[in-house]
Amino acid sequence: MFQLYYDHAAKAKDDILSGLTVALALVPEAVAFAFVAGVHPLVGLYAAFMVGLITSLIGGRPGMISGATGALAVVMVALVAQHGIEYLFATVVLMGLIQVGAGLLKLGKFIRMVPYPVLLGFVNGLAIVIFLAQLKQFQSTDGSWMSGTPLYIMGGLILLTMLIMHFLPKLTRAIPSGLAAIIVISMIVIFMGLDTKSVGDIASIGGGFPPFHIPEIPFNLETLQVILPYAFILAAIGLIESLLTMSVIDEMTDTRGKGNRVCIGQGSANIVTGFFGGMGGCAMIGQSMINISSGGLRNLSGIAAALFLLSFILFGSPLIEMIPVAALVGIMFMVVIGTFEWGTFNMLNKVPREDSFITILVAGVTVATELATAVIVGVIATALIFAWKQARHVYADVKIDEHGSKIYVIHGPLFFASIHRFNELFDIKNDPEDVIVDFAHSRVADHSAIETIDNLAEKYMKEGKTLHLRHLSIECKALLENAGDLVEINIKEDPHYHVADDKLA
Template sequence: MFNLITKRQANLKNDVLAGLTAVLTLIPEAVAFTFVAGIDPMMGLYGSFFIGLITAIFGGRTIMISGAAGSMAVVTTAFIIMFGLEYLLAAVILTGILQVLFGIFKMGKFIRLLPHPVMLGFVNGLAIVIGLAQFNQFKDNTHVVFDAQNNFFTYAGDWLSLTSPEMLTMMGLIALTMAIVHFLPKVTKAVPAPLAAIILCTLLVSFTPLQSKLVSQVALDQRTSMIEKQIIDERFDAIKDTIPYGQYDAVATQIAADRPSQAQINARWNENQQRMLDSGEKEHANPLDGSLRGEIPSLHIPTLNWDLSDSSATSALITVFFLALVLASVGLIESLMTLSLIDEITQTKGRSNKEAIAQGSGNILSGFFGGMCGCAMIGQSMICLNSGGRGRMAGISTALFMLVFIMFFPSVIEMIPVASLIGVMFMVVIATFEWTSLRLFGKVPKSEIFIIVCVSTVTVIFDLAIAVSIGVILSALVYAWNSAKHITVTVEEAEKGKTYHLGGNLFFGSITDFKAKFNPSQDPNCVAIDFSRARIFDQSAIEAVQSISEKYKKQGKTVYLRNLNSESAHLLRKANDIVEVNIENTLTA
């Protein structure tokens, strides 16, 4: 497990080495996430550079690595299929604008409202997502299939045999990597353990007979599958209007099974590259291979159809807005929760609003320069932290190394065995997962355990924004239920009347119990309700007080409210046109 030293001071050498280690795992992850989104790998790399650099320089949290993230990639999968690349880039830009506005209006403080069980559920769920994402590399023969449930073509692969030489080699390299990451820090910390593990495994695969999947193979398989899907989409679009009723899924499945030949794939790739050359996008003009070489991208303003009289164009623009809203929410939630996690680990404090503005600015630049959307990446942030990074230079060097590698030394990344990166990420999963949460069973209320499990599960099945929203709602409902159970009333009899001493919070959840405490038909003519240990919170509470007053009034009796605090008295006086009560005196505090 990672050995996190909380109060280590920033050091330039450590920051640079930590950035180098982080980028070696960030590049393959960015490539893999573009496969999820269905876009070219270079979009993920460019997006990671712009977002990573801007957040590292201007962000509100040092040593937090940002880049093309899987949580945002999964949101765009269906969108890119339906509307295409130009609208995706527009959504990336709008996402950045929304995030900047979030920071400008200082809404980062709302992260403080996240209960601890929600935070634990987020961390555990994200660790599971990171772990599950690695298992895609245990498949080969990636091909296009028809997803009948969602009604579009997507990708699938075949699991490697457990006894195959490739699988055994992968398992061996993964185990070696994990052992180095675990044991090397006990011997020396001069070199980051993940970096040492990646270098050793790369040398083993390069200079021994061992055969294992490399990063270049992942990039080639991804590009090939994307072109294959493009061809199959066009074949299906050409005949879908003529498909007989009831045979839609069967025909689509059959078209997906008829895979294009390698010659057809090569021809289509060359056509696409020529089209890019003609439009000036020279950085993408490469042969169909696993190369990650690129150039500094040029400014590109997305081309959209702004004709609002066209219903399809209007629908696309509305969808862009809602996609941007979801992306902005997911990115901010993941980033601000990662910020809080690193705050806790390092015992320092980041600035959430500043981070939101920086992240939004990075996404705006990414969209204008052909990159995908991104946010903070908890896996790479933990790797950077464990590798000794503490200052801003760690994040800056990660982004700069990214640019240097893709422009000048792409072969260094291309020759890394994927198994070594899987091993590093598995160690990230072990370090990220809050194992202490497993010891909470039987020691904290069952409701909190339920929230942790629920948020973790929803994070894995759906996405982070939905999971956190559900967690906050459940926490609020639990609080409301518990508060409602603690409303108390004690009665004091006197010659001049009867006094009800109220205790607790009067709000929508407690008004039923509150009303049940009174008996207007049997009480004397003068009744007082003492609020010195209680407080009125909402409209439901005001209506409940009015209801009690009306019941006594019908009996010819009078109710007085005593010792209201200033907030409760203010609420009642503001509602004086809809509620008639006798406020006898108030408290100053």
């Protein structure tokens, strides 16, 4: 019994300390994303607090950290610039409702359809994006790039941070290495009086508790037409990023999250956030990696991170603003190293070229645009490549039976990508008077295939030849217009399946 208590206490300590590390790293990112969206830094900090707390309380993947993200911020900036921040709050509420609806409709399971090469490209692309985002910290307050002594100090502190994070876990795990690095670097800067950029140089994070606020907008159809497109885009981006982050954590921890619960949790958090002056958010893979590597494997770590962040806003802003940015950049560089799948380089020559292409494509689109677009492009490209490869598998065994009839036994799936190959199998002009096409080893998948079979029957009829179509489903017969009675039905032998066809709607 006492051992069980100590085990729970040790896990709680890991979660709380990991939450503190995450909260410290959240501050500059939330402020930066607020600037990207064109809103006050507190709007980003409130979002990080509210979204992080609520998702961990009611619907988060254990160990996953949520908050304001850059993927959402780049979409929000146009809305804020054109219509103002009140429209943003209303959009965040509607975005949350859409996400809750997706969870209730069990749409979270579709994340399983994302192929592994796409997931690999997503992770690698995101690691590159996180790295590039840190480069902004090498700019001085006037926007110019650091050089000379300030650059050397910044680089040295970053390197020391990375060394602490690398070697400390080999000695002890009593304290998260990220938190230890922040404390050590902060003490060095303060006691040595080093002149380097701090959190306070980015923005002031002091403020009060987020107030309840109903968006001050006209509640009419015109407003809905403005915010609805943005809400759908933000909801899709938020869910894709959250569900993919969940998949990455599943791989790291050898556990399985609940996609539909994540959808509902993210949506609920955004609904509340919109009414408390936050910019909304979703899962953050960088912060989640910090949390997992620091031992935060339970929801308590996310709750602790959110509460620590709120305490920074309410009480600890003077202390937090003294933290050197170099320490936080060093932590994020270690996240980049841990997130990037370095084995990808070894895999490029060992996996099919198509998979390597998809991985590189998704990573490139992630860097060039944003995560949701990259994933959608990757899934579509994978589907097209798969369709192309399957189309090449259509062939026919041809033979002549004892009655002189020519029999085409079709193998492989018949669908939009394979119909050209299918048509090339037949020699209509030179075929005998009686032709049999047997689909026992094939499957008619869509309306394009139905139309092709129908056209084939018509071509044989114009040549004055008899065509028999065997082993088609009853549904296929119902959709064939020109074949008519040429389709031979055998209830015992013919397959029973459905064809993707809009005529059935």
